Amino acid sequence: MGIQSLLSPRSIAIVGASEKVGPGYNAFKALEFVGFDGPIHLVNPKSPELFGRRTFASLDDIAGPVDAVFVAVQADAVLGVARVAAKKGAGALAILSSGFGETEDGVAVQRELAAICETAGMAVCGPNCLGLLNFQGKSALFGTSLPDKVARGGIAAIVQSGSVGIALLNSxxxxxxxxxxxxxxxxxxxxxxxxxxxxxxPAVTTxxxxxxxxxxxxxFMQALRRARAAGKPVVVLKSGRSQSGKAAVMAHTGAVAGSDEACDAALLASGAIQVHSLDDLIETALLASKIGLRPRGARLGGLSLSGGEIALVLDAAEDIGVAFAPLDTAKDSVKRLLPPFAHLSNPLDLTWAGLYDPSVAQGCAxxxxxxxxxxxxxLLQDAPSGLGAQQAGxxxxxxxxVGQGAAAAGTPLVALSNVSDQPHLLLQETADRLNVPYLRGTRVGLAAIANYLKWAAPAPSLGAQPNSVRPRARLNLPDGRLAAEHEARQALKDYGISGPPEQFVATVEEAAAAAEALGFPVVLKGIVENxxxxxxxxxxxxxxxxxxDVRREATQMTRAADRLDGRLLGFLVQRKMSAVCEIFVGCRVDPDFGPLVAVGAGGVQVELYKDVAVRLAPLDPEGARQAIAATRVAKLLAGFRGAAPADVDAVARTVSAVSRFIADHSDHISEVEINPLAVMAGNQGCVALDCVLIPRQ
Incomplete structure (x- = not known):
């Protein structure tokens, strides 16, 4: 497709050009605003001249080539414009017109439009959009008004919503x-x-x-990975988050790893910075685009003029997950610079000495x-726009x-105002001159810092290493019904996943005999078809x-099974296992992002608490360990309140193995679930107490 014809067209036609304020007017004014110096062709059959230029009745009447076409006509005329543009060899269309795939009646028309353009190799911005602006390349295919001034820089904003585009443009x-x-x-x-x-x-940094x-x-994921490899942060805000997944859910996994969680996992695996509000989007992008140096670690140093605001910052930092390093090698130097009453901590209260003596602030920094x-x-320094001249100075x-001190140490500096007011003009000018991002709002600013620090850190292990993947094992599953628990566990056996000592039997008396052979206490399960x-x-x-006990319960299970739709296949008798804790491991195949693995708190309440981490599959054991660490159940595994630590290495290996299973068999299996996975103390491993396999059909 001719996407460069969208981004940097050599010549532009405006179909629907007009001197009346509206899209056709704005499109021409946008070209003047950015300084486009290529040929501009104005198409309007009702006006022989616009803006002192000759017009054309149609695209067909333009003698020379047209690289890109801005389309500002009614939806029913767009297909005709597209066909003529294709015949003229145009490389791209930007279609402002609405009434296409966003409406029930327009879906078929949009498909026809796509077919025309794809056959001709034309790129299309839209339809139902405002178009695009390339400030660095001085080109525009844009249909709404522009502010008097737009700050130019390295942020390329790609937004599906025109309203969001206007907000960013006028921010x-x-x-x-x-x-x-x-x-x-x-x-x-x-x-x-x-x-x-x-x-x-090279003009794009963020x-x-x-x-x-x-x-x-x-x-999309491949593009994010390539941007990550190029060292260009991609900050993503995805709207439309819902409580339910797209797929029909039979096991627990789909309920805790729905479409939103799949998208989150994909963004994490692709190295994007994910945010959840427009404020977060703006502050994080601002920080990423303006920070001059990469952080060399994940901990912060802080300076302030207010002990009270330092406490607020520390409260927010703990919630958000950013940490300030304790004063260590800096302590003696700071002590010499500050008055005796100064409280030596990080963040550091500079007191009046740091405010009135720049050398003190520089030295502490x-x-x-x-x-x-x-x-x-x-630098935790409020900068409300209403500051008086003396205080602003x-x-x-x-x-x-502080900037000079940070520069001398070779450490990036960020300024953060605890109030969300626009920074005072003098302070903003100083920050811009020093190339220091000035963030606003304690929580939004700290969240932006946390987002960027995670992105700047070495990429986490999120995939299986090639030499860790075994040859794909053949699946032997029953025809015409779901695999029973013990059959599902057998399918996972080749991946190193085992269950408790168990016997599957057909009758009540066989269940009693199996229990005696296994040794008490036991767990008894009635296996009903599907x-x-x-x-x-x-x-x-x-x-x-x-x-x-086994005879009594098996008899009652027989009666209970009679009231169910499926037939009783038999009884599963298992030796009862003693575990440190029980967790959940599940996988499913998302229709958009492919195989996923989820790990977290297990049992029947997994959907209630949803204490799970969701990642793309497959994971290697280190990636699995990092996923486990992202859940609250990690505290139980580490030994909560004096309990014995669990075999976390075994859990990581199991999570990795299940993730490889779903990746290997995603063409046949839609869900696999181990719930619960019993985790033993020390290095005694873990055992899959229950297993579920859901086939694709």
């Missing part, structure tokens, strides 16, 4: 934009295509994405920023002094201590 946050691309319905050209096209552009729906998920465990220095000199949640139907009894 007073000083976002330096290289591009603004509103993608609309993405009938032909998707966000992934735009990302791929701008990754290698990419910002707002997506209502991720089209071409595999291509350099000392803290030089600590080996400080990756980023943060003092704060500006403070920022400059029944997954056995405990809900009264078909699981734990801790039976005699053959008579």
């Amino acid at each position: 007073a946050r000083g976002l330096g934009l290289s591009h603004l691309i509103t993608t609309g319905n993405e009938a032909v050209t998707s966000a992934s295509d735009y990302i791929e096209a701008i990754i290698d552009d 990419i910002l994405v707002f997506a209502e729906q991720i089209k071409k998920p595999a291509a 350099e000392a803290i920023a030089s600590q080996g465990d400080v990756g980023m220095l943060v 003092r704060y500006s000199r403070l920022l400059e002094a 029944l997954i949640h056995k405990s809900d139907a009264g078909l699981v009894k734990v801790g039976l201590n005699s053959a008579d």
Whole structure:
């Protein structure tokens, strides 16, 4: 497709050009605004001249080539324009018109539009969009009004919503934009295509994405990975998050690893920075685009003029998950610089001495920023726009002094105002001159810092190593019904997953005999055809201590099974296992993002608490360990309140093995679940107490 014809067209036609304020007017004014110097062709059959230029009745009447066409006509005329543009060899269309895939009646028309453009190799921005702006390349296919001034810089904003595009374009946050691309319905050209096209552009340092729906998920993930490899942060805000997954859910896994969780896992695996609000999107993109140096670690150094605000910052930092390094090598230097009453901690209260003596602020900043465990220095300094000139001047000199100290230590500096007011003009000018991001709002600012620190850290292990993947084992599953628990566990055996000592039997007396052979206490399960949640139907009894107990419960299970739709296949008798804790491991195949694995708190309450980490499959054991660490159940595994630590290594190996199983068999299996997985103490391993396999059909 001719995506470069969208981003950097050699010539442009505006179909629906007009001197009346509206899209056709705005499209021409946008070209003037960015300084486009190529041929501009105005198409309007009713006006022989517009803006002092000759017009054309149709695209057909333009003698020379047309590289890109901005389309501002009614939806019913768009297909005709597309056909003529294709015949003329145009490379791209930007279609503002609505009434396509976003409406029930327009779906078929959008398919026809896509067919025309794809056959001709034309890229399409939209339909149902505002178009795009390339400030660095001085081109525009844009249909709404522009502010008097737009800050230019390295942020390429790719947004599906025109309203979000307008908000970014008119924001007073000083976002330096290289591009603004509103993608609309993405009938032909998707966000992934735009990302791929701008990754290698030296004018682009940071990419910002707002997506209502991720089209071409595999291509989108690949584009994110390539941006990550190129060292260009991609900040993604995905809207439309719901409580339910797309797939029909039979086991627990789909309920705790739905479409939203799948998208989150894909963004994590692809190296994107995911945020959840427009404020987070703006502040994180601002930080990523303006910070000059990469942090050398994940801990912060902090400076402030207020002990009270330091406490607020520490409260928020703990919630958000960012840590300030304790004062160590900096302590003696700071002590010499500050008055005797100063409280020596990090963040550091500079007191009046740091405010009135720039050398004190500079020295403290350099000392803290030089600590080996400080990756980023943060000046916690409010900068409300209503500051008086005297105070603004003092704060500006403070920022400059701290900036000099951070620069001497070779540590990146970020300024953070605890109030979300737009920073005072003088302080903003000072920050811009020093190339220091000035964030606003304690929680939003700290979240932006946390987001960037995670991105700047070495990429976590998120996939299986090639030499860890075994040859794919053949699946032997029953025809015409779901695999019973013991059959599912047998299918996982080749991946190193084992269950408790057990026997599957057909009758009540055989169950009693099996229990005596295994040794008491035992667990008894009634296996009913196609029944997954056995405990809900009264078909699981734990801790039976005699053959008579087994006979009694098996008899009751026989009666309970008679009331169910499926037939009773038999009884599963298992030796009762003693575990440190029981957890959940599940996998499913997402229709967009492929195989997923989820791990977390297990049992019947897994859907209630949803204490799970979801990742793309397959995972290697180290990636599995990191997923486990992201859950609250990790505290139980580590030995909570004096309990024995569990075999976390065995859990990681099991999670990795199940993730490889679903990746190997995703063409045949839609879900696999171990719930619970009993985890033993020390290095005694873990045991799959219950297993479920759901076939694709």
